[in-house]
Amino acid sequence: MKEIILDTLLDSVKMLPFLFISYLIIEYIEHKSSKKIEKILSGSGKFGTVIGALLGCFPQCGFSLTASNLYASRVITLGTLLAVFLSTSDEAIPVLLSHPQNSISILKIIATKLVIAIIIGILIDLVMKKIHKNNNTKDNIHEVDEHIHNMCHNCDCEHGIFKSALKHTFEIFIFLVIVIFLLNIIVTYIGEENLSKILMSGSIFQPFIAGLIGLIPNCASSVLLTELYISGNISFASIIAGLSAGAGMGTVVLFKSNKNIKENIKIIVLLYLSGTLSGFLIELIGLIL
Numbered sequence: 001m002k003e004i005i006l007d008t009l010l011d012s013v014k015m016l017p018f019l020f021i022s023y024l025i026i027e028y029i030e031h032k033s034s035k036k037i038e039k040i041l042s043g044s045g046k047f048g049t050v051i052g053a054l055l056g057c058f059p060q061c062g063f064s065l066t067a068s069n070l071y072a073s074r075v076i077t078l079g080t081l082l083a084v085f086l087s088t089s090d091e092a093i094p095v096l097l098s099h100p101q102n103s104i105s106i107l108k109i110i111a112t113k114l115v116i117a118i119i120i121g122i123l124i125d126l127v128m129k130k131i132h133k134n135n136n137t138k139d140n141i142h143e144v145d146e147h148i149h150n151m152c153h154n155c156d157c158e159h160g161i162f163k164s165a166l167k168h169t170f171e172i173f174i175f176l177v178i179v180i181f182l183l184n185i186i187v188t189y190i191g192e193e194n195l196s197k198i199l200m201s202g203s204i205f206q207p208f209i210a211g212l213i214g215l216i217p218n219c220a221s222s223v224l225l226t227e228l229y230i231s232g233n234i235s236f237a238s239i240i241a242g243l244s245a246g247a248g249m250g251t252v253v254l255f256k257s258n259k260n261i262k263e264n265i266k267i268i269v270l271l272y273l274s275g276t277l278s279g280f281l282i283e284l285i286g287l288i289l
Contacts, residue, residue, distance in 0.1 A: 004181070004184045004185060004188060005181070007184060008177060008180045008181040012173060012180055014098075015098035015176060016098075016169070016173060018097055018098040018099075019097075019098045019169045019172060019173060020169045023164075023165040023166075023168040024161065024162070024165040027161040027164050027165045027168070048076055048077055048079065049079045049080050049117075049118055050118055052067060052076065052080040052081070052083040052084040052087075052117075053083040053084070053086070053087045053114055053117035053118045053121060054087070054114070055084065056083065056084040056087030056088045057087050057088075057089070057114055059090075059091070059092075059094055063084055063088065064084055064085055064088045064247040064250025064251075064253075065249060065250055067080065067085070067250065068250050068251075068258070069253060071254070071257075071258065072254070072258040072259075073257075077124075077125050078124055078125070078128055078267070079120075079122060079123075079124040079125030079126075079128065080121060081267070082120055082121055082267070082270065082274065083117040083118060083120065084117075084247075084250070085117075085247035085251075085271050086113060086116055086117035086244045086247075086271070086274060086275060087113050087114055087116075087117035088243075088246070088247050088250065089109065089110070089113065089222060090219050090222035090247075091175075091219040091222045091223050092222040092226045092239075092243050093110070095172070095222070095223055095227070096109070096230075102230065105229075105236075109236075109239065109240065113243060113244055116240070116244060116274070116275075117244075120278075124270075171219075172223065175220050176223060176227070178220075179220070179223050179224050179227050183227060183228070183231060196233065199233055199238075201234070204280065204284060205280070206234060206235060206238045206283070207235075207240070207241030207275075207276050207279030207280050207282075207283060208241070208276045209238070210239065210242030210276075211242055211244075211245040211272050211275050211276035212245075213242050213246075214241070214243060214244070214275065215246060215268070215271075216246070217247075217248065217249055217250075217251050217252045218248075218249075221246050222242075222243060222246055222248070225238075225239055225242040225243060225246075226239070235286075236282070237279045237282035237283035237286060240275075240282060241275050241276045241278065241279025241280070242279075244271075244274065244279070245271055245272045245274075245275030245276060251268060251271075
């Protein structure tokens, strides 16, 4: 047990400098441009899905929170909402950045999720346009006056970017320690073979398991998926499925802001299917090629 604890702490501490630098940069960009970006998203019109997908690529769940509120007020379309959700990776990017050797993986994950988000978003809007061709009502529109930095429940913006970055770093570091410790315990006492069976390693259906993990509305799910990918326990297709199905706290805000519960459930199902089927398709293409 001592060796497991020591290995966990050593692996986690090595990531600290990279995590802090990543969050410092993220906080700086977010606080300098959050108001402008929200305006861009709400005024994106027919280019909403593309712009939403691009903004969703930004680390953390700020844009998924914004998108949920904007969708609840019908300022953006369902396709744009899903584009943001699908491209969002929550804390996966900072965690991957804490492993410098994974720089190529970061680009591959972002690019793949971006393409999926744009395609799904455009398809959804085309379908919805046909369904509601003659429905131009705007009864649900109301003013949206919350900004990204006010909605992120983890933010500490009023005290400056340094303290905010430090807080994010500490919180994710704790998650990392817990996740890595649990994985080390599982590998040591349960065995890699049993872990592989649980996660369906080598199976084309693994993305569906990863998608269920991704649906958990907490940054812990993206941290877990990333660590599983880094350790080789899930495939590239599976991390794409898991991170695509996960929108951080965006889904929680959706249920809070949008009072149509049935619609919200349909959106979550659509998000899960979009993410997992995309991962499944990537897995099949990998087998064929």
